[in-house]
Amino acid sequence: MPVTVKLPTQLRAAAGGAAEASADGATVGEVLDALYAQHGGLRERIAGDDGELRRFVNVYLKGEDIRFLDGLATPVSDGDEVTILPAVAGG
Amino acid sequence: MPAEALKCKECSTAYPLEARYVCERCFGPLEVAYRPPSSDAPALKRRIQAGPHTLWRYADFLPLEGPARSALPTGWTPLVRAHRLAERLGLREVWIKNETANPTHSFKDRVVSVALARALELGFGTIACASTGNLAGAVAAHAAAAGLPAYVFIPADLEPEKILSAGAYGARIIGVEGTYDDVNRLCTEISGEREGWAFVNVNVRPYYAEGSKTLAFETAEQLGWEMPDRVVAPVASGSLFTKVARGFQDWIDAGLLAGELPAMHGAQALGCSPVAQAFAAGTDVCRPVKPNTIAKSLAIGNPADGPYAIDLARRTGGSIESVTDDEIRAGIRLLAETTGIFTETAGGVTTAVLAKLAEAGAIDPDECVVAYITGDGLKTLDAVRDSVEVARIEPRYEAFEAVEAQEVVA
Numbered sequence: 183m184p185v186t187v188k189l190p191t192q193l194r195a196a197a198g199g200a201a202e203a204s205a206d207g208a209t210v211g212e213v214l215d216a217l218y219a220q221h222g223g224l225r226e227r228i229a230g231d232d233g234e235l236r237r238f239v240n241v242y243l244k245g246e247d248i249r250f251l252d253g254l255a256t257p258v259s260d261g262d263e264v265t266i267l268p269a270v271a272g273g
Numbered sequence: 274m275p276a277e278a279l280k281c282k283e284c285s286t287a288y289p290l291e292a293r294y295v296c297e298r299c300f301g302p303l304e305v306a307y308r309p310p311s312s313d314a315p316a317l318k319r320r321i322q323a324g325p326h327t328l329w330r331y332a333d334f335l336p337l338e339g340p341a342r343s344a345l346p347t348g349w350t351p352l353v354r355a356h357r358l359a360e361r362l363g364l365r366e367v368w369i370k371n372e373t374a375n376p377t378h379s380f381k382d383r384v385v386s387v388a389l390a391r392a393l394e395l396g397f398g399t400i401a402c403a404s405t406g407n408l409a410g411a412v413a414a415h416a417a418a419a420g421l422p423a424y425v426f427i428p429a430d431l432e433p434e435k436i437l438s439a440g441a442y443g444a445r446i447i448g449v450e451g452t453y454d455d456v457n458r459l460c461t462e463i464s465g466e467r468e469g470w471a472f473v474n475v476n477v478r479p480y481y482a483e484g485s486k487t488l489a490f491e492t493a494e495q496l497g498w499e500m501p502d503r504v505v506a507p508v509a510s511g512s513l514f515t516k517v518a519r520g521f522q523d524w525i526d527a528g529l530l531a532g533e534l535p536a537m538h539g540a541q542a543l544g545c546s547p548v549a550q551a552f553a554a555g556t557d558v559c560r561p562v563k564p565n566t567i568a569k570s571l572a573i574g575n576p577a578d579g580p581y582a583i584d585l586a587r588r589t590g591g592s593i594e595s596v597t598d599d600e601i602r603a604g605i606r607l608l609a610e611t612t613g614i615f616t617e618t619a620g621g622v623t624t625a626v627l628a629k630l631a632e633a634g635a636i637d638p639d640e641c642v643v644a645y646i647t648g649d650g651l652k653t654l655d656a657v658r659d660s661v662e663v664a665r666i667e668p669r670y671e672a673f674e675a676v677e678a679q680e681v682v683a
Contacts, residue, residue, distance in 0.1 A: 191465035192295050227300065237558070237580065238283070238300040242458065247575065249561050265462075268295040270302040270577045271475045272403050272457035273510020 185213045185258050188265040196223035210243060211254030213264055228266065238269040275311075276336035279303040279479055282581070290336065292395050292471065294478040302577065303479045305336040307523075314528035321494065328383055328487040334523050335487075336480050337390050344418035347382040348487055350374040352495040352643070358611040362631035366641040368501070370492055371614055377438070378649035379570075379617075380513065381411035384484035385473055389415050391480035392471035399424065399470045403460035405453050405509065405570045406435035407617075407648050412473060413444035424470070426456050426463075432569060434652045452564060454575045485513045489520025492643055493530055501535050502640035505627045507619045507647055508539035508548050508593060509571040511578030517645070518585050535643075537591035539582055540626035542566035542618075546595035548579045553593075557583045567598045567656050568618040570648060592635070596625040602656055604628065608646065615650035623647070 184204045189197055197203060203220060207213035218225040230236050234254075241248045242265040248256050258264065278287040283301025294303050310317060310333065317333060324330030328348030329341040351371045359367040375382040385408070389400060400416045401424040402408050409425040416423035425439055429448035440446050449456045457475075464475040473481045493500055500521055508514045518537055524530040541549045544566030547559040559579035564572035576582070586593050596604070601618055604625030609615045616624070627644050630636050650657065664680070666672040 188462075190295075190461070192297050192300070195297075227298065236300050238295070238302065238577075240458070240575070245455070245458075247454070247561055250563070265458075267458060267461045268300050269575065270295055270300070271461045271464075271472075271478060272453070272577055273474060273512040273573060 184260065185262045185264055187213060187217050188263060190267050192268060193224060193227060193266065196227060197221040208257060209254065210241060210248055210256045210258060210264060213258055214241075214254070240267050240269045241265070242267070275308055276305050277308045278306050280306040292392075292397070292476045294476055305479050305483055307334075307336075310527050317527060317529060318498075321490075328386060328484065328491075331487050331490045334490065334520075334527075335387055336483050337387070338394055341390055343386045343390060343415065345376050345382070345386075345415050347375055347386045349491060352492060353612060353614070355612045358608065361607065361611055362628055363638060364631055364636060364642060365639055367627070368492075368496070368641070368643045369608070369612055369614060370488060370643060370645045372488075372645065372647045373614065373616065373620075373649035377407070377410040377414045378652065379407035379411065380485070380488065380645070380647040381407045382415070383487050384408075384481045384512075385411040385415045387484035388471065388473035388477050388481035389419060389421075392473070392477050393419070395471070395477070397469060397471035397477075398422075399467075401425065401460070401463075401470050401472045402474055403427075403453070403457045403472070404439075405572055406431050406652065407570050408474065409435060409439035409444070409446070410442075410652075413439040413442035416444065417442040426460050428453050428456055428569075432653055432655065434654060438652065453573055454561070457573075457575070482512045482516055485516035486520030486523060488513070488645060489517045490524065493521065493524060496641070496643075498530065499641075500530055500532055501643040503536045503538065503591070503636060503642045504645070505538045505540060505623055505630070505642065506645040507571055507623050508541050508576070508582050509573040509619075510576045511539070511548060511582035513645070513647070514539050515578050515581045515585055518589070534589050537585050537589045538626060538630060539586055539591070539593040540623045541593065541595045542568035542571055542601060542622050543595040543597050544568070545572045545574055547574060548576055548582050549593040549595040551579065551593075552583050552586060559583075566601075566618075567653070568601055568622050569653070570617060570619045571622060592630075594626045594629060596622055596629060600625040600629070602660065605650060605656060606660065609650070614646060616646045617648040617650050617653040618656050619648050620646040620650070621656065
């Protein structure tokens with residue numbers, strides 16, 4: 183099931199300049215794994231050694247922070263939009 | 274102490290002093306790093322004391338290249354000895370840093386002054402922000418004074434006082450249907466797409482955040498080049514809280530202050546207390562929350578500097594506390610009745626936490642305590658609306674006597 187992943191400007195260089203990518207998966211975690219398979223340089227920027235998201239990375243599914251959902255296990259549907267953004271803003 | 278680079282707080286990767294805020298390697302926050310001061314402490318002190326009565330007297334510790342100036346002078350707010358408040362709390366020495374005395378009545382004038390000055394140096398032509406209210410007014414006013422267009426993004430359900438006062442300066446106001454965290458997410462996206470826009474708390478956030486250090490500098494100078502033993506300050510993103518300590522630390526490092534950092538206590542509203550909850554749970558992972566509190570200026574459910582605020586509170590022997598909406602209203606009242614300073618809900622949070630700490634015996638009665646009152650009560654009038662009674666009478670002396678008699682009986 184293809185899902186659109188929107189990339190922040192800080193990650194685009196590691197994705198060949200693309201602002202978004204299409205990736206398959208049944209959960210947010212699987213979608214991210216599929217994204218890393220396309221662009222190997224993204225994994226270490228987004229995830230720590232344990233595979234969990236780094237603490238200053240926010241991931242949203244259709245605008246909702248996945249920490250309010252089921253985290254990386256949150257199911258996704260065909261055509262959903264996943265957005266990755268830096269957490270360090272605001273205040 | 275000239276700025277040298279932007280450095281990642283997580284992995285120490287260095288970047289040039291540009292409009293960037295995130296480490297490209299690990300997404301950690303960037304912070305301004307400085308070279309050691311080129312002057313000795315007495316020379317720095319003389320330069321500060323000869324400076325203007327604004328935050329620019331601390332230009333040696335701020336990240337600007339050229340001479341620092343702004344069209345809307347900010348800072349050098351009163352540090353008020355609160356004898357009557359101290360007495361009510363069973364303490365000896367309580368000071369209130371009265372940030373309502375800034376041009377737009379909150380501490381946000383400080384961070385905006387620095388962000389805007391740096392944005393101009395970097396060649397930006399438009400100023401913008403994601404705001405819980407006070408920042409909106411500060412950005413709008415400082416942009417107006419500097420002759421720049423401003424965009425402010427706010428949660429659509431913000432207090433009308435804050436929306437109207439920002440709009441009065443001619444800023445474009447975008448009310449976003451959602452929480453502050455939604456606004457923040459949107460602005461993070463927009464800032465990646467709009468070149469030429471300086472979002473004060475997104476792409477120029479490292480410079481913006483430095484402005485809060487001046488709260489510490491002023492406090493120390495006003496206390497006679499001393500630090501307080503204890504500080505109580507509000508925590509929303511955690512930026513002000515951590516930068517106050519950074520300010521004291523800068524001056525310890527420069528030889529302007531002697532001793533240890535004060536015990537740092539952070540104040541949150543229970544209805545939006547991700548940092549206090551993480552502190553209480555003994556972790557530094559701030560689980561985001563959906564805010565539900567009258568303290569809208571502190572309603573950040575996903576605080577960027579939360580982990581650093583918790584670390585700071587722990588290593589200085591402080592804490593991060595939370596108080597209920599009723600305690601916030603009581604805090605506003607307590608401060609107003611004992612000091613003559615009418616604060617907004619965030620100041621109610623701070624005062625309520627101060628009272629709570631005093632009551633719990635967490636403050637030694639002989640300690641010097643400084644509480645940061647960051648905004649003005651006129652911007653959150655709803656919080657006091659039900660607590661004020663107006664005795665309505667006909668314009669006759671007997672009518673006045675009658676209500677006075679009722680008051681005495683009651």
